[in-house]
Amino acid sequence: MSSRAGIVVTGTEVLTGRVVDRNGPWVVERLRDLGVDIAHIAVVGDRPDDMTAALRFFRDEGMDLVVTSGGLGPTADDLTATVVGEFQGRAMILDEALQDRIREILRPLAARWKGLDPSALEEGTRKQAVIPDGATVLEPVGTAPGLVVTPAGDGPGPTIVVLPGPPSELQPMWAAAAETEPFRAATAGRTSYEQHMLRLFGIPESEIAETLRQASASGVDLDALEVTTCMRSGEIEVVTRFEPAAASAYAALEALIRERHADTLFSDDGSSVDVQVAALLREREWTVSTAESCTGGLIAGRLTNLAGSSEYVAGGLVVYSNAAKTALAGVPAELIAAHGAVSGEVADALALGALRALGTDIAIGVTGIAGPGGGSEEKPVGTVCFAVATADGVATSRRIVIPGSRAAVRERSTVVGLHLLRGVLRGEADVGAGVGAR
Amino acid sequence: MSSRAGIVVTGTEVLTGRVVDRNGPWVVERLRDLGVDIAHIAVVGDRPDDMTAALRFFRDEGMDLVVTSGGLGPTADDLTATVVGEFQGRAMILDEALQDRIREILRPLAARWKGLDPSALEEGTRKQAVIPDGATVLEPVGTAPGLVVTPAGDGPGPTIVVLPGPPSELQPMWAAAAETEPFRAATAGRTSYEQHMLRLFGIPESEIAETLRQASASGVDLDALEVTTCMRSGEIEVVTRFEPAAASAYAALEALIRERHADTLFSDDGSSVDVQVAALLREREWTVSTAESCTGGLIAGRLTNLAGSSEYVAGGLVVYSNAAKTALAGVPAELIAAHGAVSGEVADALALGALRALGTDIAIGVTGIAGPGGGSEEKPVGTVCFAVATADGVATSRRIVIPGSRAAVRERSTVVGLHLLRGVLRGEADVGAGVGAR
Structure with missing residues (x-):
């Protein structure tokens, strides 16, 4: 029989969308890598009864393992350790050695903030060191320890892995959690996929x-x-x-x-267009630059997102105003007057302007109407013009109309831009076949 | 007694994090606005048994209303309508009038894609028009209709509102769903918060x-x-x-x-720093520009995210390479050689350079080490230097060390940059008091 697991993501800020949950899906992927089957992620607010109901659901569904994220902070609305301890039938105890270790971690932080209240800090430290009796402690990455908690008295029910909410703490703690004996026992039935x-x-x-x-x-x-x-x-x-x-x-x-x-x-290997563009630039030993109007820096942001991108990204121009298009990318004011800022002609001039201004081997120019205002019958909101230039001149250009909100037009334009760069870098005859009219 | 509701977000792509769920939290907020209490969001893959288990959980927990998102598309892995129909004890029937309406919606789309298979399209249309007998249909925004499905024979159990997955379809459909009689009946116990x-x-x-x-x-x-x-x-x-x-x-x-x-x-009104910076720029009738190294266009991307930002954003420079810092922002190569690209001196020169190149009233310069490589003892990974300049010269500058991943350093730098702009725009004596050492 294969092992099954459920995930409980806690936090009213996640439930109500003020923070986007990245932990649930991340843990799903790790468990799937291990061959553990995941049916559900439950997102619950910071209320003990709701958290307990989610744990009960997973126990009733026969899960072998439950992973929780969040609710381990120093504030009073962080209740996960207590709720899980009670659910597993374990008393809460103060782990004094753990308290000392958290104090050590906080020492340099406390020194950095001036005027901090030391008693507030000590109160938070103590709270974070109160854990279910008999739980396995996962050492803090930030200040919060993780926990692995089995049912008291070897009773039936899932092993519960309690992890902190910040992804930067949860992710490094995962390997330690997966190596504990109770975790291994709960996932013994894993199959490989x-x-x-x-x-x-x-x-x-x-x-x-x-x-x-x-x-x-x-x-x-x-x-x-x-x-x-x-x-x-x-x-x-x-x-x-x-x-x-x-x-x-x-x-x-x-x-x-x-x-x-x-x-x-x-x-065909799951690689994103971002990674492919980066690999092609390295392969050709080319540098890239951008001149962006409606995307306002998002293409440059994507290009510089990967570690090591300084090897092939020279930089870019964000040319939001017409004056900036002229001053930075050298687009003649007359060209803008004749064809409009959103036109194939201006996109071409932007790509060539970026190529020249930044001295790169390839450059992309984008100009469009992200909306909600600024559309016309001839150029409705969502109209976006693209051009990619190389030393040989404009290699390809496109004009498309993207449906949806301002955010959707900007996001989709960024993706289209990356695909056009990819096509030109690959030397495709019909660059970005799916990108619509030329 | 107050009304309670649960949310089921379906889709293996959401469960495994290839798509970030925006629907669950959005629906939570709408329901909270109505005074309906939400305890859980359940995220489930495209498997009928898992979806049914989530519905059963919410019924057992005594929910009055369940809202589902996703699984209404034309592909065979989209099963929500069938699962909900069965759960509520209703037979599935083909709604021919609905099928005609979906066909009408697809006609212009079908014309746009060349070489589409008409039988594939017709098959998808038919699938989307098969609904639980007696369900209330919510007219499609894209091609998928929504549904409001009560238990057959007025039996006990929640009213289930079935909505499509794309937020651009779900959100416009919400008002129609909330106006249906079964929705009103299920939320009659709402209280106001x-x-x-x-x-x-x-x-x-x-x-x-x-x-x-x-x-x-x-x-x-x-x-x-x-x-x-x-x-x-x-x-x-x-x-x-x-x-x-x-x-x-x-x-x-x-x-x-x-x-x-x-x-x-x-x-104190929930407004973000982005919105405040925009309001301050409008109030002072100032224009803004950027010169970004480690953030690679993300600050410009944030500044241009708001509709109407062309009124105050002139543009920006993405100066990733040292050559770009010199060519675009006029940072002397000797200054970079003397102090390093990541230095207060270069940040100042970047802010002044953007101000000059784009002719704006205020400008921000950012240079830092986002990592994972490039750190040194003196300047560890996460070291970021900021400067804000106005016509009077450099108004404020900061050097901080941001912990965490490359993405965290870039994201946090963007937020710090916006707060420094806000402080200078407000004429604060101690700009961005929390931003660390000067």
């Missing part, structure tokens, strides 16, 4: 649905494959998870996708 | 915990207030929710926070 991700750009999701129907009709055993398709910012991800015995069914499906979607399949 | 948000910048969370303890000690009835504190990117949010009878308790708490944290409380 393979997972493959294909990414496509520039076709609607219904086309993939049709490919899956064709695969089924031609005899591919789709029941042996867990296929998930998902569309975002114009990219479709097809993720397939299967037990080793189903490898030939997967191979047949992948072959069909390769055949039917040769021009839009851009990644 | 008030909610206030305070934001502080530059103190640790333990200081707020101490303030809450002092409030309690001085007789403020904290049990009548639901207080949540949350720290992210250096900002602390204190959100308090209470019934009208507790208004005086809240007033006493807010007064104490204002007194104890006068220098770090920057928002």
